[in-house]
Amino acid sequence: MTKVPKYWNKAKKFLSRKDKVMSRLIRNYKSPSETILTSRRDIFFSLCKSIIGQQISVAAANSVFLKFKKKCNNKISAKVVSKLTFSQIKSCGLSRQKVIGIKSLSKQTLNKSFNPRLISKMSDENAIIYLSQLKQIGRWSAEMILLFTYNRSNIWPVQDIGLLRAISKNYKKKYLPPEKFIRILKKRFSPYCSVATWYLWRSIDPEPIQY
16 A cells, blocks of 8 residues: 655655755656655565665566565565575575575564564664664665655665765766765755655656655
């Protein structure tokens, strides 16, 4: 199920007032079907997708994920994944480390050593630290989960290549953009960095991003 964040319209007005570039992007991508940050509200699904998509192209990630989904009989859950063998998961096109990460996630979800219900009560930084304790989940992956699954409003994923490329393009900066400038933008966009990130992504990618 998808759900539009309650803060979205307020964030658009805030960002449009704060920044000319952001105002232009928001005007350019005003169709809800193109711009709204949506979530499946399924953290296990999202974490699996995040692990699969690491360090490969979007097209390759989508191809591997479809094979993985088919292997799960279209029902990606900790219980289903726990019954798949290492070889079955690897045959979808996954590296050994990614299979280990997905199997570990399944095990920790089932034995409740990983409890996603705790995340909603955590600050952004504490939630990132908690998620990063999972195998194959680093800071970037944790930020994607907070942005897409939990719809946190102020995520600014500065390790994301797409975001850095979009900043360089829209603000006429060299690639990589200066860290000082990235910090200035974070301060300017807070508390709606997630929305700013989304529009910056849309400026370089014709397909809306979703995890």
